[in-house]
Amino acid sequence: MGYLQSVSGLLNKHSARKDIKIVYSAMHGVGAGFIQEIFNLSGLAEPAQVLSQQQPDGKFPTVVFPNPEEPGAMDESLATAKAQQADLVLVNDPDADRLAVAFKKTDGSYQQLTGDQLGLILGEEMAARASREGRTGSLACSIVSSSALGKVANHYGFGFEQTLTGFKWVSRVPNLIFGYEEALGYCVDWGQVRDKDGLSAALIVADIASALAIQGYTLGDQLEKLMQRYGYFSTGQISIRVTDLTVIANLMKKLRSNPPAQIAGVNAVFEDMNQGSGSLPATDALRFTLEDGRTVIVRPSGTEPKLKCYLQAVSDNESESKKLLAELEAAMRQILN
Template sequence: MDDELLRRVTAWIAEDPDPRTRAELEALVAAGADAELAERFAGTLQFGTAGLRGALGGGPMRMNRAVVIRAAAGLAAYLGSRGGGLVVIGYDARHMSYDFARDTAAVVTGAGLTAALLPRPLPTPVLAYAIRRLGAAAGVMVTASHNPPQDNGYKVYLGDGSQIVPPADAEIAARIAAVGPLDEVPRAADGAWRVLGDDVLEAYLDRAAAVVRPGGPRELSVVYTPMHGVGMETLDAAFARAGFAAPLRVERQAAPDPDFPTVAFPNPEEPGAMDLAFATAREAAARAAADGSPAPDVVIANDPDADRCAAAVPDPAAEAGWRMLRGDELGALLAAHLVRTGAAEPGRDVFAASIVSSSLLSRIAAAAGLRHEDTLTGFKWIARVPGLRYGYEEALGYCVDPDGVRDKDGVTAALLVAELTAALKAEGRGLADLLDDLALAHGLHATDQLSVRVADLELIGAAMARLRARPPARLAGLDVTSAEDLREGVGGLPPTDGLRYRLAGQDVESARVVVRPSGTEPKLKCYLEVVVSPAAGLPAARETATGVLSALKADLAEAAGL
């Protein structure tokens, strides 16, 4: 190990307040793990619009108490320069989440601000709701959402209940960079801050239950998994308050478990993540056939912090007997439901989605006389759309009550899924039937994604540089009619690292590709959409769309050098 690296590691160990990460770094030094230590000390975990997120461990490139204390001190300095106020702090059940929440409360209180902790591990939307209800200046949620078990994160909201956006992120980052030695950061003793009771949670549940109409159909059977996260208790209570029967839980995933033992990635979108939920649904269907009990109508899943919502429908043609709805499909279904129930007012309310989401939402909105807005990726942008009534993003995020929770909320989205499923069941129909209706009315909008996880982030930069240097002229036999570099701030959107291609050809009405680095994971993500006329029938349209999407993925991977 070179002398400079050893000096930096030794200095960090001397300052680190956590004996666990100190011991970890000392063991790495003793083992001569130079490459590992060099990576951990190659820079600092960057604070941005997603706050902080990374693997747990010692060193400035990991999530640990030293990094969190600095982040909290920088946030407190930023808020203090703007008048201070209350900071509400929530946390999930991941490793170190409570420690990071308590450190944040200690630093915020030590800086002369007021801190309040949620009473226990709770969903992210409860924290987002609490900020607005309590009139806080800011909120912090300690969570890594759907990341792997070795990760944790630190998400920051300002007083409007929305996640931070530029320039606030850069200003907070500058304050963090200016924090001196940790032993000079004032920290209050345990007990100096407020721990909230259940009042805020009860108010959230009342608000959540109000997203469904009183007196509507409630007859349905739901299979539910919180994916080893913190959603079970809150969703059960919300369902009961709204008049729905308790969902049939996926028992092996029902209790919070930071190791996520039954899934490779605790994300409903990942292959295999829903296997236990589908097995539970099949077992329930078999019991129903034998004893006449209700067979499951829908499977619902939250991610570990319950801000995302996934749904699956029965499908005899699928290997598991169930088919996961794509995020875009569920987004369109919820929008159609809000239109159908009169919950959105023409001429006033706005539907919004990010530029990586399906354009079907814009057609649903136009047909209903509603305004529609495109935003950059992330609810930090969607939630800020003036007049927003409903917003969604293809990555299973849905904002159905923006006046209550100005962020994605997997609990209220699950309630709307249940209400819609029950209403359709009362008509002898299902979610798949409504999807067919939307395709016939607005064209078949088929979406897919090419997502490449990398160990070396430089590979993502190289792929983006390759596409910028040699933009494709054709993809999947379709002509690229426009190629936009989103760094230039196209269409009135703020600049962002991304590329958008629009395509045309005789077999499709339109097609679109968006390529961008993930903001929360080491992934390059390519979002694909094909719109096909249903004139020849939906089966033919689906076959055409499937073929084009498959060819798009292959051609795009080649163009990006993936």
Template sequence: MQHDLIAQARTWLAEDPDPETRDELAALIEAGDTQELAARFAGTLQFGTAGLRGELGAGPMRMNRSVVIRAAAGLAAYLKAQGQEGGLVVVGYDARYKSADFARDTAAVMTGAGLRAAVLPRPLPTPVLAYAIRHLGAVAGVEVTASHNPPRDNGYKVYLGDGSQIVPPADGEIAAAIAAVGPLDGVVRPEDGWETLGEDVLDAYLARTDAVLAAGSPRTARIVHTAMHGVGTSVLTAAFERAGFPAPVLVAEQAEPDPSFPTVAFPNPEEPGAMDLAFATARRAAPDLIIANDPDADRCAVAVPDTSVEGGWRMLRGDEVGALLAAHLVERGVSGVFAESIVSSSLLGRIAEKAGLGYEETLTGFKWIARVDGLRYGYEEALGYCVDPEGVRDKDGITAALLVAELASVLKERSRTLLDLLDDLALAHGLHATDQLSVRVEDLTVIADAMARLREQPPTALAGLAVTSAEDLTRGTDRLPPTDGLRYHLEGARVIVRPSGTEPKLKCYLEVVVPVADAAGLPAARVRGAELLAAIKRDLAAAAGI
């Protein structure tokens, strides 16, 4: 077995086009590090509806140029099989390690396969790529990004010509085409022949951002902004300037792209400590809001002044921002369908119903939300908001930031805040409190074991609330295709358990709904909601064995 492993590694080494990963792999072979080699050659990084995502390094279980070239060749073969010979593929990339290399390799493979390729002019937010696909009439797009993953990761996200991410069966067909790619020396990769786009594509995206705001709306909200060492700063500040908002105050330590992400353990606004520098900046600048983007700026996090919490600033949950934006759009008189994924708060459905708007619930991910017929607004709790589906059929942290700032400006004119509007929503629809139990693992069998345990011994009650129905989502439902997940409905609560599609995590999404009779009852309702969530989290962890 050891001999076969070394032979497999030497075969990979012989065709690796990257001197860095060649040196890395050669050193492992020379050292006879079979444990590390076994980890890297235990299989292949699987291409799915999230594309590819993994740790950088040599070998088929890591993100590297060899893996990317095969992915690009498989995608090219799939597009040609769909009759797209000669079609345009737009390629974008973030500022992570190797992103520019992976983008160039993708453009070279597309060109060599008889397609046309155009690369964005520099590292830019993922929403710019999603916009450019439809703007340029492309047959597909690729974004090289690992979003908010740790610094050593990178990823490969694929869009088709409608500007939305791939879903079955396209993902399986592309995966099969990737598996059919032969030796890399058979993949034609010319040195040139593709186009590098100019700044005009970004200008067109920025012009489109104006569409999310109401004509003549107030633009007075002052924000502190952090890009989390990603690519969002220049685009967000340009969008705010075009719209006529005050210039954002930047978190200087995190404003420029830096693939090492030196000030955060994980470049995700939801992670503990990630917002500390933004809070410190806000205490000096005294803005109306803090807005944070993740490194590829497709997510948008919001924090608000709150004297009741330590430090004076509170992060809003994704579900809270999702409801606030929905309420704002309703007040503006929009029409169409509101949509969210099953893991998001049920409050959106109540807002849509009261406003007489359509409502749809989808599987997790914007690849599903973006496909809802007549979509006007979509969101999911992981800080993703689609506020202009005609422009970007995906989550967009730039346009979401503009819409949040507009809402804050409208409320500011009325001497009110986002927290006041949340109170209004609780009084109108009940207090919808949400939380998450998220467990990051080194060994993926922990996740499989937890899911199996819950399927074999489903809980009958959580936090003293009876489980009124339990669904195994692998079987699908009347309105949802199959997915690996479990859903429990309780008396006044809901729980969904699923493995993450992009990280080694088991995620459990919790929601309780507490009736509120009047404003005087809000504090007690919040306490009750927090108590129930904590108890559900405790009981669910015990039931899952995590």
């Protein structure tokens, strides 16, 4: 009960709100009952459940793979949202430690936020609250997440740290105001839960969306506002699944021994993160920093037989940022082939 009471008390005390229609999915996991209780205790209207995914079921019959990042995993939720004309869609993974979010656009269609986009929105909210309350601390994200969070930290005068991949690293940052990973993991209440928590993050997102709605805005409007302030950070990922793990080892060896001096026609500085640094322990990853500010990190997945390549481009306008990212992705696909 202590956890539920703590989470339900996370609403922004300085915000007026408008009731919005919310659809929630537990994706055949444990989140449904907890979400109902948290929203009831907070005073927010209880979300409508995706009934086909409400009850725990280890066979996960309505999804190919129970991860809201996977293509098609949100289909049931989006169909329910469309049928009910919901404003907001909240989806936890089965153990409810991750959160995926989609919102209804003005044309009636739904846009799913990336992990980095939601990380920016949540980071802004938690930093603004901490600043208003006179708290000190840091924002943090993993090295493969968007560095836009650093701009938020700087704006509010907080510390910023990028850690190795994995929430065991993010949650170790002292006095953590907000931490996240691009793989849909968010920590909004470090004092209570020193790990990613999709339930508390869901309530905060509902709170933000409800506060925006009273002004006639959506999460999309908030994202645009933040990108205008901090820069248009575009992030992407190349994922190469293999059946033979030696393919990954050979690709990493090839890049280490003969790193490209240029990527997408731009000079690139190479860093072998296996050597470690003053701020980060050694890890099996390679980082390339381009002269124009674009970055690439290549690393083996820690959980699947995949080689992952994380990409970031930044510009002062959205179209240029997306163009730079597309060029970077094309160049890295060629290099990895």
